[in-house]
Amino acid sequence: MADVATKPQTRAKGQETARRVRKAALRRFAATGYAAVSMREIASDVGVRPGALYNHFPTKQDILKDLLLSHMTDLLEAWETAVFSDYTDPLEQFVRFHIRYHLERADEVFISYMELRNLEPQNFSLVEAERRRYEAILTGILQKGASEGRYDIDDAKVTTRAIIAMLTGIPTWYREGGHLSEQEIEDLYLTMVRKTVAPVSVQSQTETG
Template sequence: MARTQGSHSDITGPRIRRAALSLFARHGFAAVSMRQIAGEVGVQAGALYNYTPDKQTLLYQLMREHMEDLLSARETRAAVAGADPLARLEDFTRHHIRFHIERPDEVFIAYMELRNLTPENFAEIESLRRAYETELETILRDGVDAGVFTVPDPRIATYAVIAMLTGVNTWYRAGGRLSLDEVEAIYWDMVRKLVMV
């Protein structure tokens, strides 16, 4: 029997995850079959099971990888941002926008496909999301304690700011009227005004 294109030993998990990411983002998790993922990679559908037990695991791995990358990047930046709540909030704002703009498929899946995770996988991803939210909530609480911010409920403010910043992905396009630097500056000004005394 002739070998299928790509069915040699260099087919790896990362190629399968990239194909799944693209297909899930374009068509939605529920509409994509393992056969379609295999076709995108260029292997027989059965070969996928050498790399992943099922489609649910692929979805979970994609979300987990995205959240772990985000948390790792924030940890690195937080160490540089210093102690000043205003500087930390600006860094969080600008970094959130830029990190997410560079990963539109990951962001779409991370927000739109949560409902398709099993309860166990959902709990793990939700825990990672909560860790990220906690960083912003801590910044806001520190700013309130320092008398720099006036935020009646830091947790609600955290949800509002993250939703606002993530929303940039729905409309921003490179080469449009505003550069990404300009968008960051405008959003930072809005966030600053939202929380300042």
């Protein structure tokens, strides 16, 4: 009976250690880059022997893959459960959601884009597939808006990537307490996105108005 009782405790302890490994690795990767970080440094931050890390992540590459896939999984789940009671325009919903989510996770955003190049081909394919799933959300919004005459775009997928790149860049320069609030940033970027996809006639009216 004692052995049975200790199994959940052992499992919980292992999960907690894995969580701490992810947290330490995330901090290290964001600060100095994946290539400069050793498993020994991560183990030291967690407070375990280097060999203990291999019970959870066989290689440093496995940690990076886990971090990047977890980021995309959490992002997609957050979108699926998001509530937009104040906004009815799908494009506005996406822009505001993307900015808010990413501003709260600057380290995750940084390594998710900067460390893609360090993924092995198979792992890169896994992460890239999840990124395409997220991009497809915005692409669908743009394609529907274009079919209804509300947007004027030449290539929905290219426009999607341009918009996401612009929005994702915000955490690299935004600092809390600056001259712009998060709400003001959302409003400014939403205006820029709308101008990017607006029909020429609407753009002309905005400029002359």
